[in-house]
Amino acid sequence: MFMDIYQSFKTLYREIAERKTAFFIVFFFVVLISYAILFVIDFIPEPVAETETTEKTAVAIVEPELVPREEVVEPVVEDVVVDPLPVSIYFDTLDKEVPVLNPASRSIVDLDEALLSGAVRHPDSATFSEDGNIFILAHSSYLPNVLNKNFQAFNGIQSLTWGDTIRLESGDTEYVYRVQKVYEAKASEVFVPDTPGEAKLTLATCNSFGSKDDRYMVEADLVSSRTIQ
Secondary structure, three states, X not given: OHHHHHHHHHHHHHHHHHOHHHHHHHHHHHHHHHHHHHHHOOOOXXXXXXXXXXXXXXXXXXXXXXXXXXXXXXXXXXXXXXXXXXXXXXXXXXXXXXXEEOOOOOOHHHHHHHHOOOEEEOOOOOOOOOOOEEEEEEOOOOOOOOOOHHHHOOOOHHHOOOOOEEEEEOOOEEEEEEEEEEEEEOHHHOOOOOOOOOOEEEEEEOOOOOOOOOEEEEEEEEEEEEEOO
């Protein structure tokens, strides 16, 4: 039986081989017609289209709110009015305060008159508005009975030593000076010191402007200042 099947298949193969061209043509048309019929009746399976559902997260780009810039107001710096003239002098070591006068006149009569009321800043010397030497004179007397205490205004300044402090006050500022030198000088050697660019203080005792008596001199340098509240 197996041989019969084999012979039959062999015979069929031979016949197909002999007519293979016609067979393939017929086979092609049969397949084409079958496909056309199935396509018309929409029986051909369609590929499933992959639809990617990509959820996009919308990121809102928020523009920064334009905040109006605050107008920068420059502080108005008012000129600080510095009272340029000394009104009092303090000797911390001597525990003494003396008023200071500032006469504009240079005459000996006017300067002697001012000495009766306290110490006197010589009008040719510097003020606090400039770096220079402030020259102040006052009486010194060791008489036992003196009615006007201003005759003893500078009593004791000869005992000051290096490092002692002297404070000068204007109407709005206190200036602190440190003693550098104390000495005795002839009246002929006393003159209004000039030290431009250097803030200094010079004190001198005197009996009277124009007198020939010896005087005690004190020289001091400015070390600090502060506004008086």
